[in-house]
Amino acid sequence: MREARCTCGELKVEVSDEPKLVLMCHCEECQRRTGAPFGVSAYFDQNDVRVSGTSSKYERTSDTGLAVTQHFCPTCGSTLYWRAAFVPDFIGVATGCFSDPDFPAPQRSVYERSKHEWVTAPHSAACFETTSI
Template sequence: MAARIAHCHCGQLQIVTTAEPYAVVMCHCRGCQQRTGAPFGVGAYFELSDCNISGQSNAYVRTGASGSNFENRFCPDCGTTVYWLTPFHPEAVGIAAGAFEGDDLPAPSRSVWESERHHWVDVPTEDRWIEGRNGPRVGD
């Protein structure tokens, strides 16, 4: 597989991986809404060992909706959050879907924290999830 590259707006902070994500998740929690400035966030999850992170980053640590610490890593120059880490999954890294170049990232396979979802956001129901590409919707 060709390399997937994710980076901040100015390009200073970058992650390169040749691995496939083990999950792509749409999250409706208030923390993701505030982090993105959008009604939900989408993250692709990889094994940290499959990623090469370069550039400078600053950290903002918050308590996630699950109660675990959630460390957002963002570019000190342009402010873009590119990735996050959590002690709940210390071997993994979540990468903001919008930070990837191109459009070959798989569609989300899960939708979580739907109790905080904006009522006007349409999330595919199980009959609209793509067979073999998306798993069941969770969080209802």
């Protein structure tokens, strides 16, 4: 069992299994969402995820043309998890919200076309210019 939470602790996600996929994303939307040069996401089967607390949400259209709904804490503003229409059976969770230095490393690095020059993906990660899905 792992728990991710927002900065203030009002919004939490508990997962009962290991992630099906961990990836680092360099798309401009993830750069804006995180305020960093990339985001790291862990995707879990929706049946393995339990959310507690109330979230605010923001829906945007991805470059696939399908919706991504980001859920964030209405108090502290931390983005904790999201649902993407192009992977309807999975929930993505921001790996930093687990605060676990032993969390699995990214298996994929996506949207490398907008990656900052100085960022290096793990050597074992498969790299893609756009999405890998």
